[in-house]
Amino acid sequence: MITTDTGGETPHSTVGAHEESGSPDHTVQLLSPTGDRLDDAVYSARAAHLDRAALEDLYRDMALTRRFDNEATSLQRQGELGLWPPSLGQEAAQVGSARALRPQDFVFPSYREHGVAWVRGLDMRRLLVLYRGRDHGGWDAYQHNYNVPTLVIGAHTLHATGYGMGIQRDGDIGTGDPDRDRAVVAYFGDGATSQGDVSEAMVFASAASVPVVFFCQNNQWAISVPTAKQSRIPLVHRGEGFGIPSVRVDGNDVIACYAVMDEALERAHNGGGPTFIEAVTYRMGAHTTSDDPTRYRSRAEEEHWRQRDPIARLRIHLEKSGTAPEFFDRVEAEADRLGEDTRAFCRALDKPDPESMFDHVYATSNSQIERERAWFRDYEASFDQEAQR
């Protein structure tokens, strides 16, 4: 494992004693919770080029993601969405890591990566179609190299590994051409690390040196089950156990998340194989809008993490380093517009044609599907005929 000495505050997990004193574990941090940039022997250089303008961009990414996410939560509460999984609190882990990607890199997300979707260039509003019950996916994965979500926990880590095997076979690693070398990233959570598929993905990736990054957002809770019940050891050691270079990062530090992902991608692009990243963050909201966190965690814990809000942290830093108040006003105005656009988009999503349920089951004509489609069409038409009588 790569360790560095930053002297910064380690974000602590309120569940499980993962960072006992004397542990060799280290958490990469480049921005302290009080908004000061920190030195790190290994990672500072990777973020040195992030000047104030770049950090303002990251702030905007995070603020817009949060506004969109909050709007979607409200839309669910108002009955416009069936369900919503809030990304609240995880904006730094998502935005920071995704900003390190190249356009040709490919992402297999889980269902909470709204900030990654935004950074990849996807119209975030498209995320709503799944939760309004209109579509199981909703966009062309190749347009932004951002796949539709996989809901079965951890299953997509194997897809990412397989995609990386394809990159190897295409010869798109280690060429040194920044427009050609490619990598793939799987985003998943702490609960997913218990899934067999995630272990198998790391076995395949490690054994064949596949250019894949396993980006684990440890948000402390798998619905109601704390990380301590998933693992006796810090999750970062899961990667190491498979022989994969692994690093833990403060997931609420957008600069550090950028830096560790930058390193992981460089390794993958250069043909150095996989990396496992544990981003320690916190799911400030519920698992989904159907969840009730008051049943399993304390107000005090939530308050503890509210003090470590990733967006507030960067804002303090920007304010200290001279960003004008007008910048924040502009972002807020933009967020308001995004919120309005999101509501309008959501409400305009109408019910698809019922017969479309038969589309895309198979790429080629299939007699079973065609028989059932024909029956359904006649059945639907029978109501029209009845109405005419």
Add this chain to the structure above:
Amino acid sequence: MTERIAMAKAINLGLRRAMERDSKVMIMGEDVGPLGGVFRVTDSLQKDFGDSRVVDTPLAESGIIGTAIGLAYAGYRPVCEIQFDGFIFPAFDQITTQLAKARYRSGGRVKFPIVIRVPYGGGIGAVEHHSESPEALFAHTAGLRVMSPATPSDAFAMIQQAIASPDPILFFEPKARYWDKEDVDLQADDAALGLIPAPDGAVPGVAGLERARVLTSGTEVTIAAYGPTVKTALSAARVAGEEGRSIEVIDLRSISPLDIDTVATSVTKTGRLVVVHEAPTFFGAGAELAAAVTEKCFYSMQAPVLRVGGFHTPYPPANIEEEYLPSLDRVLDAVDATLAY
């Protein structure tokens, strides 16, 4: 030019042709490399195509199918080998929940031309998990095609059709028939193999993928079978024929979808249907066929559809598998019973 070869060899040569035809076709599975698979179906392929296209994977079935899905996203056409029928279940989620639904989820934007080869069925005196017939579990899942060849010639053509298909296919190979030999036309051109060249000369399309085949014409009883039991059905037809009975044998070839029309046409003529498969009859392919044929042929039928197959037990120990499997005697009994109505 025809050559007398066994089914295992026919599939091997079919794989070779598919790999020569399309550089995106690759083989992955346990022991498929230097060993050539435990049944030697992938014999010599790694030597000739390299270990990038013929991949000895780690020993993890979910991993094999899951990474194949990712390879399909990247434009490859993986042919996965599951070493034995009973070992497919660690991959069940990746097959039924991911592979089968991935195209639907993508809104038709992504293709998953993945073939999963599964040596299946009993009669080889094996230990537990090496003799099962789990095809109905996959036929019940939309998004997958399920097929099973019965002869070397058909296996040679069907594996190439399956690989050319843009949809995921469970390709069940009757392992008890791996060593049965037949004259196979190895020079058959693409059209004869049911492969339709694409206008740009790329991956061909497929014709007749779901077509059943009438093997013997008869007037009194239809026997429908697939995979390992086609041979049993043909024997039954011959023996019954010697007793003056006229039996029509249909090789279904495709289990999902079922070629209901071909079977219904036959049953409209004969009035009687016996379905034979090794899988348990309870909720099996025969149950679906019985329901579908009854809906279509009710007024032509002289007897209820009878099924001959495995029992609702785990596959039994090898010493008593003969009594479990649908034998010639049991098929003939069913033929007699349907004629007695």
